[in-house]
Amino acid sequence: MDNKFNLRDYYDLRQSVTRDPNYIDSLVDSFLNSPLRLVFWDDQISEFGDVKKETVVKNNDDGTQLVRHERFDGVEFQAGTPVDASNLGNMEWNDLINWLNIKYLMDTVRKLSIKVATLEGGLSNNMPYNSFVADAKKINEDLIIIEGWYDGVAGRGVV
Structure with a gap:
C-alpha cells in the first residue's frame, strides 16, 4: 500500500x-x-x-x-x-x-x-535492591573488599 x-x-x-x-x-x-x-x-x-x-x-x-x-x-x-x-x-x-x-x-x-x-x-x-555503586579507582586502597570478589574485566566487585 x-x-x-x-x-x-x-x-x-x-x-x-x-x-x-x-x-x-x-x-x-x-x-x-x-x-x-x-x-x-x-x-x-x-x-x-x-x-x-x-x-x-x-x-x-x-x-x-x-x-x-x-x-x-x-x-x-x-x-x-x-x-x-x-x-x-x-x-x-x-x-x-x-x-x-x-x-x-x-x-x-x-x-x-x-x-x-x-x-x-x-x-x-538478581539482587537489585541490595546493590549500590561506588567509584573506586584503586581496589584495596579506595575500596577494600572484605567478603566477595572483584571482577577485573567488568570492573565491578560483588560483595
Whole structure:
C-alpha cells in the first residue's frame, strides 16, 4: 500500500479494517517515517457571512409558496478550504501515520525495558535492591573488599 494519501487507498483501508480490525498492525513497517501532508485550512472570507438568496420555486393553490434558500456570499475575498472527504480523509491518514509511529515506538520501549531489566538483574546477581555503586579507582586502597570478589574485566566487585 502506498503511504501517500489518496481516496482509493483510504476506502480500501476502510474495507480491510472492517473485515479484520488487526489489519492496521500489518501496516506499521510501510508507514514508519512517512511524511505528513497537511491540509492547511483556509477560512472562507466574503462580503456577507450569513446571507441567503431566496427564490420562489412554486406558488401552491392554497396560497403558500415553495422557497429555495441559496448561499449568497457577495464578493469573495478568500476561498475557504472545502470540508470534504479528501481533506478530512487526509487528516485521518495523518492520524494513522502518527498512531502507527507511536505504536512502533511504544513497542520498542517495552522491548528495551525488558532487556534493561534483564541486564540489570544479571549485573546485580538478581539482587537489585541490595546493590549500590561506588567509584573506586584503586581496589584495596579506595575500596577494600572484605567478603566477595572483584571482577577485573567488568570492573565491578560483588560483595
